[in-house]
Amino acid sequence: MNFDEIPIRVRYGETDQMGVVHHGNYALYLEMGRTEWLRKKGVSYNQMEKNGIMLPVISMRLDFKKSAVYDEVVKVKTQLKKTPSVRIEFDYEITNQADEIIVTASTELVFINMETKRPMKCPDYILEKMNN
Amino acid sequence: MNFDEIPIRVRYGETDQMGVVHHGNYALYLEMGRTEWLRKKGVSYNQMEKNGIMLPVISMRLDFKKSAVYDEVVKVKTQLKKTPSVRIEFDYEITNQADEIIVTASTELVFINMETKRPMKCPDYILEKMNN
């Protein structure tokens, strides 16, 4: 199952003067979503970076349907789009406490060899874990 | 000319451990780009909100081509996509000091009547200023 869900409680400092979560902060929520998705697959993004692979974001799309408010616990649902090769793509749905979808999003990231600074294929040991 | 350009110096706190601007921070750069675009047209977003109209972002797309680093002065070029009605759409290009494009982006915002909380058409006095 290439799907995971985490709760995030909205911080006061994440709101803006409209009284809702500032749209830019959702980038951090997506980042947490895919970090935990990877962790549940047995992949530590932190360890990956220490092993010389980084995963910069090359595209991000966000559609904002509704707002989230301070102290609300939203849920970030992260789903792998397809088997990764050089790129890895995720889709996201963020829902509020009433289970309404407030944000849909997608991101593309690329595996980079930190030594050569060049794109590389997703390592086999990660692919194997993802397929479980 | 529905086009404007502003310089932004990258803050230390906007970098992440990859040593470059964290992708989420570009949302703030775009926000500054369109605020200044509006100001040069004679429209203060701040005043608009005080007059009861807000402009939440309903979609944001970002493509990251290259990185920006600490202390670099990047340029945000903001362009109106078409005459606004209920929605207003902007395209952006962010360039680095070598004049290379590092990020392209687009946003859609919607005019909201703060009293009724309903979408509304772009007010005429704003439309007139934008057409200059």
Place this chain on the structure above:
Amino acid sequence: MNFDEIPIRVRYGETDQMGVVHHGNYALYLEMGRTEWLRKKGVSYNQMEKNGIMLPVISMRLDFKKSAVYDEVVKVKTQLKKTPSVRIEFDYEITNQADEIIVTASTELVFINMETKRPMKCPDYILEKMNN
């Protein structure tokens, strides 16, 4: 017991190019610490604001002893300093996974009546809950 502790997992976007949590982000960690301290006392800060009382920070002191890194789970220990009147003061200790103190901090906040915009005494119903 006027003491509470919460875990916070460091987000990637909270690091800077030194490879550690940017010092400015600890303000958000302290904010989460006192929000949860209040909640465990039965006080919702969110509800307090809806009831017309806000609690702006009027001073903040931070001493940074060690760094926290990405993906680490730090602990924020929040303690009420003394019985609040117009002001409420908290002390904090943030520890890393090795249980070393990485940050000590204190904040002063003031109860503000949102209608009059004037300082006010901590309401009795809150004082009672805090004394439990």
Place this chain on the structure above:
Amino acid sequence: MNFDEIPIRVRYGETDQMGVVHHGNYALYLEMGRTEWLRKKGVSYNQMEKNGIMLPVISMRLDFKKSAVYDEVVKVKTQLKKTPSVRIEFDYEITNQADEIIVTASTELVFINMETKRPMKCPDYILEKMNN
């Protein structure tokens, strides 16, 4: 004159639901203040880091007197407290458009040799520039 002043326009995303700049964001304003203070002395913090010296913050104190609002241009006045040795200390005053002091602050930073990860004395070539 060990004193410098820079203007900063408040970004929308820097406000919170109280309608004013979130207190945590002032850390970034102070950082910009000292970066520009150094630059005017002929010292690039960026270059210093590339030369193997970093300057982490070891303490930060902030007193919040008044609020700053969206789109306001505040001024950050940065002053060196005394001749630096292993530590360098700055005092700050942030004023609003009406020239009222809204925040006073101070920070201590320490010179760190990035190779040995040990504190070091402020290099002579920097001391000389600071004394001009």
